[in-house]
Amino acid sequence: MDTLAELRAGRLAGATRLDLSCGLTEFPREIFDLADSLETLNLSGNALDALPADLGRLHRLRVLFCSDNRFTQLPESVGQCQALEMVGFKANRIRTVPAATLQLRSLRWLILTDNQIETMPELPGQCTAMQKLMLAGNQLRALPESLAACGRLELLRISANRFEALPPWLLSLPRLSWLAGAGNPFDMQAEEAAIAAQSVPHVDWRDLALGQKLGEGASGVIHEAALGPASQPVAVKLFKGAVTSDGWPHSEMAASIAAGAHPTLIAAQSRIDGHPDGTQGLVMALVDPSFRTLAGPPSLASCTRDVYPADAQWTSAVALRIARDIASAMQHLHARGILHGDLYAHNILWNAQGGGLLGDFGAAWMTGALGPVQAGALQRLEMRAFGCLLEELLERCGDAPPQAMAALKDRCMQADVSARPSFAEALALLQGELSQ
Structure with missing residues (x-):
């Protein structure tokens, strides 16, 4: 972290x-x-x-973060910085977004999570570079119609808003792959119904002995723990409670519970009661330590695509097993009316012998209140995310990649959403390829 004294003394020249x-x-x-x-x-x-007002003097500025401040309006002068690719004003008090702010041809990533925005302006015609738009935790009831022209949009977060329905044009965006919409009026009833239909046991906080921290995300912290008199090894996720970039933690809990058990899914086994601070939490299976995260999350440069270690490589057989296991997990979720919303390699654990495990329900949501046509279209949006995963797996095969898997990737990523396969079809194809 730099200091104001260093800046004023001129010691940061050329930074x-x-x-x-x-x-x-x-x-x-x-x-x-x-x-x-x-x-x-x-x-x-x-x-x-x-x-x-003269912020545009920063003519080389590509990334601007102003989160956790006291802005009530997105400053119009941001629109003067024509080189900006990423703008983040999370957790302010923003109610107004002037159209002039978005006059940016280069803008790829806009973060306005956790504000008080009721209306987004129409996007100017030149705002076509947008790939990532994060609007969770506001008071929106609609999206600007001009967003339909943003053909490069891949990730959209509109969770925890006031949408009564999804815009119909949203379901035909050719590159949209990661969509989160939980915690809106159209979704709340489905959340409640899903929890009622698939309840899990409750565990008393006093029966858990917390161990080392295994990881931390936007919604909570995961610990290793021992459960009950037998000290059964488990994992515990304790939720932070505040709205995240993906939505409300209670929506994540609902999806985790509704998912039920599946061999390639890291889902909830039980809920935690009696935490002294009232913190909500879930108990999950403790994954074998031989499993490791497949990739890191997207960087500022990659925007929507995960970042893999430079030496990441596997055989085509391993790539097939990972793809099959994730397709199986996704087919299970879709059959239960659940959208994952964040099908990424950074949410997958893998090892060379056992294949892949899918976790993290932070962006998950329910389709129970939607019609079958709309639900089917949303499921096929997630097929493009699977296509991105297949592409990344294939790129890192140390031997000849499977042609059938490459052909499936192309079908998953085609612009015509309605022509993409289902996860049931993808699973059958991958299983058949593995059995040869």
Whole structure:
């Protein structure tokens, strides 16, 4: 983290990135001294409510973070920075988004999660580079019709808003792959019905002995734990409670419970009662430590695609087993009326002998209140996410990749959503390929 004193003393000259979190109430004008080099500006975690009208002087700025501040309006001057690719104003008090703010040809990734936005403006005709739009935790009832022209949009988060229905054009966007919509009025009844239909046992907090932390995500922290007198090894996820980039934690809990048991799915075994702080939590199976995460989450550069280790490689047989196991997990979820919403390699655990396990229901949601045509279209949106996974697996095969798997990838990623296969069809094909 940089300091204001360093900036004012000129010791950051030529910096391409600046991180300032020091209780700022005004934008430091000294930042403009870096105009010819600065590409990433992170002002998150301050007390700012405005940006200067001449922000466009930062002509090389590609990434702007202003989360956890006090903005009530997305500053219009953001629209002057024509090189911007990523803009993040999460967890402010934003009610208004002026159309002038979005006059950016290069904008790929916009984060407005956890604000108070009731209406999004129509996007200008040149705003066609958008790949990732994160609007969870607002008060939206509709999306701008002009978003239908954003043919490159791949990830959309509209969870925890006030949508009574999904826009029909949303289901035909040719590249949309990761869609989260839980916690809206059209979804709430389905959440409640799903929990009622598939209940899980309850575990008293006092029967759990927490061990080391295994991981942490936007919605909660996962610990190793011992359950009951027999000290059964389990994993425990304790939820943070606040809205995340994917939606509400209670929606994740609902989907985890509704998913039920499946051999290639990391789902809930029981709910936790009696936490001293009222924290909600789930008990899950403890995955064998030989399993490891398939990839890291997307970077600023990759935007929507996961980042793999440089040495990631496997045989075509391993790639087939991972693909089959994930297709099996997804077929199970779709049969239960659940959309995963975040089918990514960074949510998959794997090992060379055992194949793959799918986890993380943070973006999952229910289709129970939707008609069969709409539910089917949403399921085929997720087929494109599976196609991306197949592409990444195939690219890292150390031997000749399976032709049938490559052909399936192409079918999953075709622009015509209605022509994509189902997970049942994909599973049958992959199982047949493995049996040869």
